[in-house]
Amino acid sequence: MSAYIIRRLLQMIPTLLGVMLLVFTLFTLVGGDPSYILAGKHLTADVLANIRAQLGLDKSLPEQFMIFVRQVLTLDFGTSWATQQPVSDIITSRIGPSLTLTGSLLVVDLLVAIPLAATVAYFRGGLTDRIVTIACTVAMSISALVYIIAGQYFLAYKLELFPVRGWSDSFLVNLLVYVPLPLLMGLMVSLGPDIRFYRSFFLEEMNHDYVRTARAKGLSERKVMLKHVLRNAMIPVVTTVMMSLPFMMIGALVLENFYGIPGMGNEVVLAVNKSDFPVIKAVTIYIAIATMVFNLLADLVYKLIDPRVQLK
């Protein structure tokens, strides 16, 4: 087990190196000279040379790449070009709001989608199944943008059930006042595909021989479903959830942008708008590391739930 983990961790090094090369190529070679952006209106040869020296742009490409490697190893990406704040400060202050929204979105989504998916899979082909499947298809066909625009207009502006947009410093206030509307709109987008996805897992499990055997043994339907089918169908569900965790860190991009939530997603959009490369670089590297770590965790959890799984 520990040998497996160490090997997987070692395998992450070339991948991380690749991500760094990709990001470096993108922002150094394709992105052009950032000193013009930074110089702004005070464009003189002196200012440009000064900025270049500060950023290390007067050095050769390998040297510049080494600076980037040092940044990644120390996890210190310097200061934001737009606000002059340290990048690490920006990220630590933005991650909270993102996780508040995406975390509650994940919990509510699972609480609704799994029981519903199990129920419709159990009554497969029946009226409930058809209604839920059609509802999911229709819900999936409407753009996420339409939900957030219409949701804000009707539920917040017209009916005044929620605040139109905003965020506070208190976690509880955020959770009770500012999260519900984006949460609801996020659910409208995610429930459709998730229910259909989980339904297929349950259906597949229910067609296995062991279910017939369990029934033949005389187990009650409740026991068959809860003890056998649910447990086995949860394996792919847990894996999918684990894989989606690192993505929660960049938050629900459009939701944050639209409802004025000061999270990572909003920060990324702002950074892209202002060509704030240090912030984008840092976020990309952090998310890449998180994705690799969570992929490994997903495999370990997989093993924990299903002892038959061989980790090699």
Next chain:
Amino acid sequence: MTASVHTAPGMAAPVSKSLWALGWQRLKRNKVGFVSLWVVALYLAIAIGGWFNLLGGGWSREIAVPYAPPSWAATAETEQLSSDVTASGGDASAPIVSLAPEDDPIGKELAAARKEAGKYALPEVDKRESLPFGADLRGRDVLEKTLKGTSTSIFVGVFGAVLAILLGTVMGAVSGYFGGRTDDCLTWFYSVFTSVPDMLLLLSFAAVSGRGVTTIIMVMALTSWTGTYRLVRAEYLKLKNREYVQAASAIGASHTRRMFVHILPNISHLLLVQFSLMTVALIKYEAILSFLGFGVGVRQVSLGSMLAEAPTELVQGYWWQMLAVTLAMSVLVTAFSLLVDALRDALDPKVK
């Protein structure tokens, strides 16, 4: 031709053809799938019409008063609203305060200017009070905008998907077929691209490149080839040792020929499904990118850039542009998704 399809199911050559023929038959039997096919075909026709400016080519012309309501929904209230707009904004020569010409300090100049006005007057455009689907802020026809926008969105989706499929297929085929170091290399490349979330990758690309349709298509292809790569690689790993491939190598077929003439047709149905799935996903992505301001340029229109105008319009009560976009997009996405389901069923060799 049809006879050989039915009589020779065991022979190698006609089987690959009969998969498509059988698939077509099954698709025709599936009513929902068949209707979806026609709806998608209609949209593709709109997209091509829009490309050649046959449909929606005049979307940027101002042909109505700002926010002219849809004619079928125009009530007395909205008529009043739009005529107010014309009264205050349209008729500039109307005197604002009634001063006698001799009391007015600039009366002489005004009178002279009015006399000369006819010389320089622009041809008066007869702006319409209402349109079948209403107008936007600048009095542009929402129907034409929607047609042109749908066309742009479909083109971004289709070309992006084609490029991504090409990239993914060639890399997946090479990786799965040759294996070894080539496979290690390409799989490393794949894992690099998958460890950065799509949206972040899209935005990073958008940050360094300019705006515009070509850029979005390139960026989408570069970020979404990975799914196809994994699928194609797995299929090639499975198929490369099959007997028909060995037979091909025995008669001297080159590697390229074996990869793309012999193996590729056997996975083409998977690619078709993958292509349709990706087109829908990219149409949705384009909308989100344009909404956030990283999509099509300001001189172009897409469903996403139209939706970006919707929040401010809704607050003022102008709902028609958003409704038109929502309808156009929902029908397209629903038809496409149903078609993908039908295609998957029809082309699955395991079914009957």
